Amino acid sequence: MTTSSSTALARDLKSGALSLAIAEIAEEAARLILPYWRAGTAVETKSDDSPVTQADRAAEALILERLAALYPGVQTVAEEAVSANGAPASAEDWFWLIDPLDGTRGFVRGGEAFTVNIALIHGDHPVAGVVTAPATATTWRTDKPEGGAFRRQFGALQAGEAHAGEDWRPIRVRDRPQEGMALLSHSVTDEEATRLAARHGCSRWQGTDSSLKFCLIAEGRFDAYPRTGPTSEWDTAAGQAVLEAAGGRVLADDGQRLSYGKAKFLNGAFVAMGG
Ligand SMILES: Nc1ncnc2c1ncn2[C@@H]1O[C@H](COP(=O)(O)O)[C@@H](OP(=O)(O)O)[C@H]1O
Ligand SMILES: [Mg+2]
Secondary structure, eight states: OOHHHHHHHHHHHHHTHHHHHHHHHHHHHHHHHGGGTTTTOOOEEOTTSOEEOHHHHHHHHHHHHHHHHHSTTOEEEEHHHHHHHOOOSSOOSEEEEEEEEEOHHHHHHTOSOOEEEEEEEETTEEEEEEEEEGGGTEEEEEEETTTEEEEEEOOOOSTTOTTOSOOOEEEOOOOOOSSEEEEEOTTSOHHHHHHHHHHTTEEEEEEOOSTHHHHHHHTTSOOEEEEOSOEEHHHHHHHHHHHHHTTOEEEETTSSBOOSSOGGGEEOOEEEEOO
16 A cells, blocks of 8 residues: 555544545445345345345445545455455455445345445554445444444435435444343344343344444444354444444454454454443
């Protein structure tokens, strides 16, 4: 990476300009994805058995092009590129993690819980992240873990109306209520979900696709999201950034903060928690 890009990243992180710019990119990707939603889009199956559509590919190409124009030469680790060409052998000091369409299974079923995810990693942890839910035109962002997390409805979805939505509003995790409420992936059985929720002090749970789970905890609507099965780092990085900035935590099995740049960019078990 060029020295000017690392200087620009550090400067824009500090000012808050970085996550604002990344939010615009994620919202542009959302507008690209929406015409494919509930439109009978053809679904292919990747070698790992997971689904992919034209929407995933088009959104990833757009995001990579916009990031390269803003900050040339920064390493990118993006779901569809890794699926096509393999993962980079190692992570650089600064790198982007991109999941252009997380929750593709739900997207294909016509559900609302699918997201665009862009995160910036520095060292071993996310320092900025944006999650956008195209179906509800909602974006969550942060670029200063100590400076808070924010959410906005980005309003009309027609091209050129990117700024027509609400202002950014701060969000915060809630204090744990008497009866905690967990979020679980639809990939676990009801029995497993009940057991995992109870293990994290939650007597009730709800199944939800995608990284939206991190954002719902960050907004104070749920309390925990335990996951035992594998995920890729681009599935969790942006959501973790938002949740941590809103006062929550994401811990790996060893009790440490979930870290990034691991072998094959794969996560093991973790739990995301609110207050
Ligand atoms: N064995 C595995 N290895 C890596 N990631 C996996 C995985 N099984 C599921 N995932 C990831 O989990 C995401 C779905 O999470 P959830 O079940 O919480 O919605 C999928 O994201 P995509 O939809 O982007 O492919 C997929 O990448
Ligand atoms: Mg994903």
